[in-house]
């Protein structure tokens with residue numbers, strides 16, 4: 001089995017680092033015309049050069065997608081460059097404030113809402129017309145297994161990620177008649193810069209060293225390990241490709257067994 005995105009236009013949010021950058025490389029290696037967004041222009045340019053050198057196509061779009069107008073800019077760029085959108089991966093995400101609800105400030109709540117959830121609405125809202133008109137498309141929302149395990153002090157993150165599950169379920173039914181599939185992938189503990197930051201904050205909240213926090217997190221998995229970012233990319237691409245043609249409205253954990261769906 002091999003995913004094939006030849007001729008497909010694949011839009012990936014949060015492509016400048018972590019899971020999104022791995023995904024952008026993989027989509028391009030499988031023939032996709034990739035449009036990737038983030039705020040870090042330098043990182044996007046480096047990725048674009050790397051993908052181009054490997055013979056792939058990647059258009060970087062500098063955008064703060066917590067602003068709906070910038071989501072429109074991303075979609076408009078993809079449509080201007082390639083005339084269509086076949087795949088949309090709502091991958092970007094911030095961990096947000098790790099605080100007890102009593103201390104959580106309105107602006108912290110709002111930042112997570114705008115970044116993690118409103119961007120999902122806006123990117124789909126602007127991109128879906130191209131899919132509906134052509135009666136084809138795949139949308140994958142990247143949530144988190146944090147929605148299924150105890151996650152104290154993470155109300156903004158978990159609430160916004162739960163919102164993505166709602167969007168997936170509603171749109172699977174709404175867009176199914178247009179041959180557009182909508183699914184969610186829920187990663188577990190994926191190694192990278194972000195995991196380092198999350199471990200740091202969780203350790204601080206518990207008053208324990210970061211190494212101990214990491215150990216606790218790894219022990220919670222039946223496989224006693226983290227998930228490589230490429231495994232998230234594999235599942236996202238499976239769902240976005242023809243291999244996943246019979247899947248819609250699903251939420252697949254790629255979490256080394258951290259939670260049961």
Ligand SMILES: NC(=O)c1ccc[n+]([C@@H]2O[C@H](COP(=O)([O-])OP(=O)(O)OC[C@H]3O[C@@H](n4cnc5c(N)ncnc54)[C@H](OP(=O)(O)O)[C@@H]3O)[C@@H](O)[C@H]2O)c1
Pocket residue numbers: 013014015016017018019020037038039040041063064065066091092093094115142143144145146186187188189190191192193194195
């Ligand atoms: N890593 C994990 O263990 C883990 C676990 C569960 C779920 N997830 C989910 O998987 C997804 C990817 O995670 P990751 O580990 O790759 O995270 P990451 O390394 O922190 O990367 C996040 C990406 O989102 C982009 N981003 C953040 N805010 C943005 C904004 N306002 N506008 C545009 N882009 C923005 C960042 O780009 P810029 O900084 O350039 O803007 C970056 O490319 C996230 O949705 C995350 O919640 C990750």
